[in-house]
Amino acid sequence: MDNTHWKRIVIKCGSALIAPEKNGCSSHYLLSIAHFILRCRERGIDVVLVSSGSVAAGAHLFNEEEQTLAVKKAMAAAGQTEMMATWDKLFDFATAQVLLTHADLRNRDRYENIRSTIDTLVNNGILPIVNENDTITTDKLKVGDNDNLSAMVAAAFDADALIICSDVDGLYDKNPHKHDDAKLLSWVTNIDESIYAIAGDAVSSVGTGGMKTKIQAAEKATSHGIDTFIVNGFTELSFNQLLQGKNPGTHFQPLAKPLSDHQHWMTHTTRAQGELVVEDHFDMQDEEHNEPLTGAALKEVKGQFNVGDTVLVRKDDGTKIAKARSNYSSCLLSFIAEQENPEYADEFQKTTGPILSENNIAILEES
Ligand SMILES: Nc1ncnc2c1ncn2[C@@H]1O[C@H](COP(=O)(O)OP(=O)(O)O)[C@@H](O)[C@H]1O
Numbered sequence: 001m002d003n004t005h006w007k008r009i010v011i012k013c014g015s016a017l018i019a020p021e022k023n024g025c026s027s028h029y030l031l032s033i034a035h036f037i038l039r040c041r042e043r044g045i046d047v048v049l050v051s052s053g054s055v056a057a058g059a060h061l062f063n064e065e066e067q068t069l070a071v072k073k074a075m076a077a078a079g080q081t082e083m084m085a086t087w088d089k090l091f092d093f094a095t096a097q098v099l100l101t102h103a104d105l106r107n108r109d110r111y112e113n114i115r116s117t118i119d120t121l122v123n124n125g126i127l128p129i130v131n132e133n134d135t136i137t138t139d140k141l142k143v144g145d146n147d148n149l150s151a152m153v154a155a156a157f158d159a160d161a162l163i164i165c166s167d168v169d170g171l172y173d174k175n176p177h178k179h180d181d182a183k184l185l186s187w188v189t190n191i192d193e194s195i196y197a198i199a200g201d202a203v204s205s206v207g208t209g210g211m212k213t214k215i216q217a218a219e220k221a222t223s224h225g226i227d228t229f230i231v232n233g234f235t236e237l238s239f240n241q242l243l244q245g246k247n248p249g250t251h252f253q254p255l256a257k258p259l260s261d262h263q264h265w266m267t268h269t270t271r272a273q274g275e276l277v278v279e280d281h282f283d284m285q286d287e288e289h290n291e292p293l294t295g296a297a298l299k300e301v302k303g304q305f306n307v308g309d310t311v312l313v314r315k316d317d318g319t320k321i322a323k324a325r326s327n328y329s330s331c332l333l334s335f336i337a338e339q340e341n342p343e344y345a346d347e348f349q350k351t352t353g354p355i356l357s358e359n360n361i362a363i364l365e366e367s
Pocket residue numbers: 013014015016165166167168170171172173174175176177198199200201202203204206207208209210211
C-alpha cells in the first residue's frame with residue numbers, strides 16, 4: 001500500500017472508542033488515535049477528525065427510563081461538550097468544533113462555506129473535529145450516521161485517504177461478533193451487491209449503522225479517488241501499520257477514474273427533493289452534450305421542491321437518468337407538464353430559461 005502521496009486525510013472514530021462503557025468519555029482508546037494524528041501532522045499531512053460519541057458520552061447524565069428522541073438530543077448536546085473536551089486535552093494544538101447536518105452539505109453555498117472553513121482551520125494548524133448536529137436535526141435534514149458523513153467531509157476536504165476506526169479489524173465475510181469462522185477481507189477492489197450483502201448491522205448498543213454505512217461511505221469516498229480503510233481503533237498496531245504504509249484492516253481501492261468534484265457532490269452528497277418523470281425517448285448522453293429537458297418531454301412532477309433544489313430525472317419504468325438542479329419550483333413545473341399544447345410550454349420556457357441548470361447535472365448509471 002502506497003501512502004507517500006497522502007497530503008490530506010480524514011479519520012472517523014466510532015462511538016465505542018469514545019464512550020466504550022456508555023459511562024462518559026474515556027481517553028483510553030483515544031490516546032493512540034491522537035498520537036497517530038500528531039505523527040501525521042509531523043509528516044505534513046493535514047488531518048480532519050470526524051468523531052461520533054456525543055450521544056454515548058452524554059448518556060450517563062440522564063435518568064430517563066425511556067430514551068425518547070428528545071432525551072437522545074439532550075444527550076447529544078451534553079455529550080458533545082464532554083467529547084470535545086476529552087479530545088482537546090489530548091493535543092497541544094487548538095481544535096475546532098464543526099457541527100453539520102445534511103441540509104448544510106446538500107446546499108451548494110453552505111457546502112462551499114464548510115469547505116473553506118475546514119481549509120482555513122487546517123491551514124492555521126487547527127484540528128477540525130466534525131460531528132452531525134444531532135440536537136437540531138430531523139429525519140429529513142440528517143445524514144444519520146457518521147460513516148457517510150465522514151465520506152462527504154472527505155470529498156469536501158479533497159482528502160487522499162479516509163480511515164474509519166471501528167471496533168472490529170475491518171470488513172469480514174460475515175459479522176465476526178456472530179460467527180467465529182468469519183474471515184477478514186483485506187482488499188476490496190469493487191463495491192458491488194455482494195459486498196453489501198455481507199455487511200450487517202451494528203451489534204453494540206452504541207454504534208449506528210454497522211458495516212452497511214461503512215460500505216456506503218467507502219463507495220462514496222473511493223468514487224472521489226480516496227483510499228478508504230476500515231481499521232480497528234482499539235489497537236495502536238493499526239495506526240503504526242498505517243504509518244508504515246501497511247494495511248491493518250480492509251482497504252477499499254479508489255476508482256481509477258474518479259468522478260469530478262461537482263459530479264461527485266451531485267451524485268453522493270445532495271439528495272433529490274423531487275422527481276421529474278420524462279418521456280421514454282428522452283435521453284442524456286453526458287453532462288456537456290445532452291438534450292435539454294423541455295416541457296414537451298416532461299410527463300409528471302413528483303414531490304415538492306423549490307428553485308435550486310436537486311431533482312431526480314427518471315423514466316416511467318423507474319430508470320434513473322440524472323440528478324440535476326432545477327431552475328423551476330415543483331409548482332411551476334407541474335403547471336408546464338399539465339399543458340396539453342406543447343408549444344405553450346416551449347414558448348413559456350423561451351422567456352424563463354432551461355428547466356435544469358446546465359452546470360449542475362450528474363448523469364446516473366442506468367439502474
Ligand atoms: N461483515 C461484517 N464485518 C465486520 N463487522 C460487521 C459485519 N457485519 C456487521 N458488523 C458489525 O458492525 C459493527 C461495527 O459497526 P458499528 O457498531 O456501527 O461501529 P462504529 O461505532 O465503529 O461505527 C461490528 O462491531 C459488527 O458487529
